[in-house]
Amino acid sequence: MKQGFLIVCCRTLVGGLAATLLTASPSLFAQDSELEEIVVTGSYISRPADRPQPVAIMEAAEIRANQRVSTIEVLRDMPQISSANVAENWNTPTSSIDLRGLGPRSTLVLLNGQRQTIDANSASQVDVNNLTPAIMLQRIELVLDGASALYGSDAVAGVANFITRNNFEGVELSVSSQFAEAQSNVPEVLVGGLFGVQQSNFGIVMGFEYLKRTREMQSQDVFSNERLGEGLITGLFNPGTFFGGDRVGGIHADPLCGSPLIGGLEENVIWDPAGATGHDADGLPTGGPFCRGTLSLQRTIIPENDRFTGMAVASTEIGSDTFLTWEINYARVQTLSSFGTGVPLLALPSLGAVLPANNPGVIDAHERTNGAFPLQNYRRIFTRQASPVEGSLPSFAEQNTFRTSATLEGAINSNWNWRANGTASWNSQESGRSDTIADRYARAIQGYGGGNCKFDPISGAANNNNIQPGVGNCQWWNPFASRLLAQPGDPTYNSPELAAWMTDLDVERGDSDFFSVEALATGSLWEMAGGASGLAVGAQYRQQEIDIFVNSVRRDGGFGFAPQVVQDWSASRDTQAVFAELVIYPTEDLELDFAARYESTLGLSSTEPKLTGLWTPTDDLFVRFSVGSSFRLASERQTFGIGPSGTTIRPLGGEVTQARALSVGNPDLLPEESDNWTIGFTWDATDAFTLDLTYWNYDFTNLVSTIDPDEILLADIADGFITDPRIELFPGVPNEICEVTGRWTEGSGDPLPDGCLDGFDIALFKSSFVNRNAVETSGLDVTVDWRQEFSGGNMLGVRLLAAYVNSFKISDLAGNLIETVGTDQGSDLGLLDNPQVRANLITTFSTGDHDFRWSLRYTDGIELWNPGPFQYNTDESPWTQHDVVYTYTLPSSNQLNVAILNLTDNEPPLVANSLTTVDSRLHDPRMRMFRVEYTHSF
Template sequence: MDMTRENQMLNNQVSKAVRLAIAFGAASTAAFSASSFAAEEEGVEKVERIEVTGSRIKRTDIEGANPVVVIDRASLDNSGQLSVADVLNRSTFNSFGSIQPSSGSTAQSQATVNLRGLGSSRTLVLINGKKMPGSPVMGGGAADLNTIPFAAVERIEVMGDGASAVYGSDAIAGVVNIILRKDFEGVQVQGRMGTPSRDGGGDESSFSIITGLKSENSNLVFSYEHDERDIIFARDRWFSRATDDGSGTFAGTTGQSWYGRNILDMQTFEFNPMITGQDCSQYGDSFAYHNDAPDFPADDGCHYDYTAVAADAASTKRDSVFVNFDYDINDDLIFNFRSLHSRNESFGRFAPAAGWFTFPIALAEDTEKGLMAVNEGDRGYYRFNNVGTSRDTWQVSNMADWSASLNGMGEVFDWHVDAHYNRYEMNEWGQGYVHRPSVENAIIDGWDPRDPDQSAYATQLANIAANSNRRSGSTLREVTAGVSFNELATLPAGELGLYVGASYRETDYFDQAEAQNEAKNIIGTAGGSAAGDRTESAVFAEMLIPVVDTLELNLAARYDDYSDVGSSFVPKVSLKYQPFDELVLRAAWGEGFRAPTLEDLYKAPQESASSAKDVVVCTSAGTSRSDCRTQQHTTYFIGTDSLKPEESESVSFGMVYNITDNIDMSVDYYDIEITNQVSSLSTQDVFDLELAGLLGDPEDPNDNAAGYDQVSVDRGGNPTGRSLLVTAPMANIPGFSTDGLDFKLNAVFDLGGAGLLRSKFAWSEVLSYEEPDIIGYPNVDKIGRAGLPERRISWGLTWDIEAHMLNVNWNHIASTAEETEDANDEGTKFKAVGELSSYNIIDINYTYATPWNLDLTLGVNNLADKDPVLNSELDYDDTLYSQVGRLYYAGFKFKF
């Protein structure tokens, strides 16, 4: 149906709802289905029902009891961003930031959204109302937004309330429903190129073409999109380069690593450099000598500047093809087929392989070369820049997502049957790694890792070089069916609505490392694998009850049964009260759940050099927690097959007020509590559990306190000795809670001959975020600490006059504390100290619509060239702040 019919005059009740919706973003005319509103041939108005995210019951009134924000196509274009992930990352409901492509992990190509700061795994992402499976690259816990073509998106609907009773697992924080285009005619070609004002990477480009064909009873939409983003190296930004304050201590540096050229004496547990005389520069320009005072003043070493080689942001190259086909079989039956294929290539660069190995033989002191003596059994903490100047990782991800559905409409009820198939595969190739057993053999064969001149050992070094390859994948097969009785019964206040449905889903998952990685024989990679499968069956129902003319009650319930983690029943109750057309009051209560991912259950040991404070060693030495030095500790992270689903309870209430025909506002409050939280214990958690006496015999992890099986710390038989290996499994821990407010104020001003001015203002305030400072202790409010800003604000202004459009967008992230320090003598409570500045970014773009259907755009993101917010050690949170700096871009859009 063409847009002229869709835009015909609505009745008074619906037009009021539309004005409410447009102004604060609950919905918009762009959110309507193609046949949402139409005039019959005789001119009599006919209002049909639509489905809004958060409910499966179609209704005539757009605004329901759930707070839903719509980002329409115009807002996407005006944002100046390159991808869906970029847009959502800057939104106010992405409270504490989300994963963006970064070099340094397997997830280097991935991007997520994190509603309410509850974690990406607790945000359900839908494509056209169907669940988007979690990426196997991230263990199946969160959807990868980088598989979604930006040009193919019609709008994004964001529901900031729990919805497990409607959609099932993962919808604890809310739902992001990405609606792809299905009603497009003609051909549109679009392109863009951008470059930062700073030298050193970050260039971006994109190209897309979308075309649509329509006939009397069918329509077809096709799109292709390609975009690229260049790598950014740590050395290319002043704040990510290594620093040294000249004090000669390791504490006075940033960007330095203990994995350089060092020996750990396994008798005294003291570190020393492999060379005497403190002249570490003999190993190369990236090596420097430091003492480890004040934490371990007996330790000194040759440290390595990893920022000289490593990248911060990975390069990405994405291609996607999207097809949507609708066919009206008859007046009462519609067939839909949707296909989305996405390919994502990425490249990341890490510093040369770093790790430890055991000296199989003693090596005597060499006074001529100044080499330290080594005992048999000592460990080398080594940077293998003599094997490879870097570790390079290439990834290629391919996703195929298909869905087909039949939608029937009858006099008594409507029905649908949907089939959904998704397959995601990732292949990773890495080079520059080291085979640990071969290192020990090479030493026996004559290789001396202490020697600054490695040119004589070419054969041995070639023999220890290794690659690190892995494959990840998942497959989802799902069938869903439902029946909707839009007018089940006529009550005095209106029609009773009922929806009942059922679904069956099969999921397979694997993350397979090479055999040598699996055996933990490769230095410089985490290794480890995981695999599993599950089936899920669900039944769900929803009822809409018009209690009186101004009060609407919505009831929803869902029962899910899993083949591996049991079952769950969750209800939800919501109310909408509309005393007059301009005002809507709403409230909701509901329960939610999140099933552990297959990786959570079955992950094999993955090795990591994780940063933490060894509070056991510090306490035994009389050092307070705040003075205890953060160090890297070898840690194995593993799955736990006895995990149970986590549960949640949420409450929300709010109002929407149409102040005038041109100004509208909304205020919503939310409160979410999560219990039985599924969590990956950190290295710090393990040390804290050990200090609390909850870990028993380190040789028998089953001797631990209940719920902490498999947790252990190997200290070489010395209860207060240096940690040699930490084992940190997945666990169910008590949980956390948060509450906050969302405020929106939108307006449209007619400036007469000066054009039209639109304003969209959003303010999200996190009132509390409560979780323990130390695992096992009571919850405390952490809001305002580093990484947990209490406030995000966005304000967009659009000035539209004839062929000219100017967009200005301001994004604000509140200041936070820099760190915490002890608030009691026991070191079990902390207080925030210091202050990190707020983050204010202004984006601006101008578009000129030429007379030839060609739009030309010039823009600048981060107009003031703001750096990310840095702490005293020049670290920053890359989920909240960008390292790109000011970005200039130019683009075009041509439609014919």
Template structure:
């Protein structure tokens, strides 16, 4: 039995992006992996034949009847596009497809866990599936999301991005679609390539090398292919670019940064002193005067070193049976770097006899008022007590006194905090396939994979050792001398913390996330030979069984597990583990109803269903119905409707609640407002603010807020309705031209989501945050403030901040239109290929509680804010023009991103008429045009060279400040996942084939 033949419609070109939203040719998952819809490396020619008979080719069904066109829109990225863009990891190209919203990638530093994800349609990375040759790839974490950095780029034949939903075909977690990476399985020969890239500034160097070996054997009954590769990408810091060098406040436009700075910022809980800072002369405390600029050491490009191996083989045992297998192994090391650690507003017990506490500062602390409402000053300690305590170094001395001081001191002497992530992943697959009849095929396979991501951190320090170092009796001795304790000077200038102190505090910490996925599939596909009375095309069917078992665990050392113990580490990392399995039965049918009659060149109806039994949530059912109508040759109408039910994943169920950080800018309790409103004052107190903090609560100058997130064992499944409708054009009168226009609509109800920061604050203080809240309203009392300062930031061990709890109360809606046009023609001595893919997103709405009529529908299309994660423009497109001259191709890629504005809901004026973001220049980002030029030349028969200039015009990203959006995407004053932070850069690739 030979493998299913390649499906071609005369398209042999070097067209770069065939991203076509199209109809399936009825390929099974495995057949899809083997279909050669574009030439492979051995077939590619640099002077392409024009595609006079352009066809629209995709996968998206398991039915293996190539006569049947079906209804699911798909974008296709060819190996040509990866080559012309000199792709390092596939995420570089996937995130630039219009309608795909950039997710975590190489430009995301703070919050990146060493992985790269895809977010189709902007409704969440956990609502699409990643496949390798039709098989799920083992996920990278508890949320079941695959790290696409591990995909072997050099071996890819094409990438199908099914963006119309694929729940019935591939599984209920494919609400927004499927990314199917398809490798070459018939390669014979050797291919070696090397790529070198560098920015115009001489940094950000990237090197990638790959070797591909393949051979046919036993009279072409079998084929084996093996690939090895290496990638090394250098870091680029925010300090390496002028727009990222200084932190800028989105509210004031002035220097921003963190109140954990140097010299120390000090607040004395229980007093009305407010936020103070050690004066430059070191002899007194003055009102807080300057934030710390944390930008320069953060990253715009994460470094990576990656080694990868991939192998695949198939062999025809007989004319009826073929066996096959594949294996993947990847080892990657990447790291994030953020500004130096410190004591981030931790309250430390400090002796008044601390050897670094001079008389001027000590006397100020002792004299701070503890009761603003009482007549006269009620000092913390009398002057006599203070003087006696200054020389009492023995805790048993009756004059010995301590005071709890809230310190914000940056350990600039430590250098940056570094997190190194090492990922090791393997996956193996083996199976067999054959023919039941001449038109009906069978296939069965099993696959197993494991992924382990190990994190090692340095540069942090620990709270317990810091407290030990503060309890000092003289400059050289701690009260507790265990662990070779070294006293720390938290009152001195930069440079006053010694290397010995760092060696004592920074003991390092580590953790690991481990996942596994075992899966088995068996199915039949093809046609039954039956036809309807109005068509001579057979009825296509597919049906089968699938089993999957997921396990995931996150384990950490004791330091990482303890909230607030690792200084500057944000959320703690408690041990988490969970598992579930699922049994599924699925079926599809594609029925040609009419063909070759007036106004019905073809009428096709299709349907599919999937029954699932989850060990966690029980039975679920997903189904689809669709069809296509071709009234005249060259014009087709198509549509698809799906009902999908997605069960919660391991992270959504089992993740332990932890407190971490995010961005925000407005706190109704900050400043003098609570002094003028008894209702607001009561609300702030009910949230845990101490009485003495009223009037001095502040918003973190770094624009950060503590948030508590975690899983929920009470979650049930969410439901989604997905439908698409479109047209396909292949006019005979315009040879070489094809076009597709598709409308998509996705609505997720009972959505597993957490509220936005604006939702939590708005539920208490009103959507415009002008209200006073209520001291008895659970929406207010669930917000928990720093018990020492009343702030919404501070030690994660004592300040839960805003509760972002997962529930089934959310609602997500998005809809829009995809447009794809392709044209190819030969004009004498040269060929012209034009490719266009555009997207218009009408809406991307989120409602945190669809059952509450007062809950806001937040719109994020065309907007950015703390409530909208990555930017989703209303319009975007890619257009590639390729000219072929003999052995040379010249190709220009034009990428357009529509302008966006700050979300109106977060910039409403307060009672005084002042907007949170009054600087007009920060409230909009204009439309952006990027141009990349590539030249590919076949210098010799077996030698090709490609030169590329990326971001030719050296466009700079728009500066909007560092606190106007969510932490992961608004970084270094810009949105680096959307707008290029590196500037113009050059690359060259050399490829040798034999």
């Protein structure tokens, strides 16, 4: 990839010069006229600035008024954004947006009209936080319908274009700090600066932002123990549970489960960090033998964060009517979070690992219980890396992003302009969390642990007369909680060196490169009744490359939690495109825009048309419509990759299934296609009141999806037996689902009969990607704006922004369309968290140097589509958040902002049977926060 980096750099320079000499393209800036003309996202041709545009625009003042520390948090508040990723837990720090609930990859992300590389991970998404410092944003423009006719693949739901303050002049410095009431000693500090100089033929603007959060926020910092007890409950806890030789009556919990001796709560509750016995996965007493606990303890909801973003823009006139603009961007983000108590050891049964009776932990458990804990071999161990009483295990992510873009533009004659652009961007990423090396763990519990315990791996340790378990260089690993009470020299003591030998950091690294050259020409053609028609024609070449490198242990399938055999993989795609746009004005009150684009990638080609219109029957009423088609190529991961693809947490035999899934890319996938149309109007009823309504409709076909593990499981267990070859069971376990066949009743308290499968018996799900789904969705966007000026210059304003999803239908396996609006259905398509209604009601009042702002943010509830038996306590009700902001404009261009976010400290809805009990893609889990910002300009 280093050679590729140099080649791309050279191509950027050479391509930009060649495009300058050989091609012509239009200026994106308005020509001089009595009425200012502008170009907005969704068109290459300028329009009068007083016409309503088919885009949602958030200006810099609105961005600042929201008082958020990152761009993704600002976007999450927009009603048309159904969800937005934020970094939490052990996820990579990629932050992407989901427009209309159609998935993050359905929205094309642009910076000043140009594409950005995807992040170097399996998600194939653009991180909007890495684009530019927020202090440098002039506005964010959202095209709210398909735009492939102009921009190509990925613009199926719309386009998000981030436009920077390239003409800024002066100095602007900003410092802010915010903290959550639940964690008042951990502030988030954001420092930003913007510097600009503009001369007659030269200008330069530089901006930066630095965000620092010194400690993560964990779930127990915010939520009550009772709520965390509603989280994901597991029998793969630590302290653990051990299976003896008999399946019935052979299950024995660690004697110290829930014990105050190791930091327990002296009460049998499911949120005890030392675990609890006698509970089912709901936390209800059943008399069962497992040591269970909630995985919601010590889970990160906001990571420790260190982020820097910087951007510089230089522009100059290099000849008569020829201008050069050069942009350079850099972003670095480092996050540190907790993966709770680590990961479960799922791979041990496949190794035939046996915990022998002479393990010091077994002997101690036998003696501690006066013989109640049998002194015998144990063929199954249900445990995980660590116990909550030992503290959380860290995970990390780091990425660096660099971008450069050069634009040359000028005039061909009085009617025609040209523009040429070359853009290159690179992203490198590294992320990981600890996992247990399964075969080393299996050796250590048998007394053959440690790097210096040498033996012939073919004959095995037990057949080697030169070594003995736990003697000399060979060490025991004690999997019982008695290790927490032991001192060095005790038989039950585990050495830190042995723990380090059994553990490795499962690190995934990635590099992604993007390069594009584009040539564009615009001009006017003939005069019509409503004005001169306009034409834009252009061509583009772009290339996206990605390389993913996995840990050597993972390549061998050697980890305890993720035993899938995963390989390094790479992808490279070249795209050639030509496009055109024509605007005509048949009458004084009618504007029609025709656009079309042809693209070809790796032998797959598509031509996408679009027609938009604007009719102005009166001076205060604007009626608009659009109709077109769009397409999206399958992602690099879906086409070329291999790796984990999720799991299911459905209980079987009383135990939650936690087997992992492995999916392999499919190079024969067809592009996803969509037809979309919109119709709406803007009515300026008075100088103070405006109403805007837009109805939208999308019809998707050939959507790429994985066959979800839960879907595979539900289909296979319908007859009471697991027979699907895509579900791998551990050797020697039964395949009968006794709650389906009727031999056992869930929740009865009866032990699981012999010959019945439980959730721990599933080893692996195998899947791939297919074109099989269709999605039909429609809805309504509403904007109501009223503002009134009173005597003395006082101003009162009220604005309503709302998005209503009328229908969201997804096809099932049989091809039938199922209504899923307002639910969490569609996980295998990446279609998550699609509330039916989202709305913001914003009230502002200004008097002199004082501004007051109150925002009510409403999010409709999410209904569980197919809830499991442990999810019935999920809160499906709507959620509201109240934010208040006070702004004081001081003399000498100083400004002070004071904000309280989530004024009423409203707790986000409970998502039962989940890791953090909150859906942070929709709701901010930090609850009430206080924020202060000071800005100085000169």
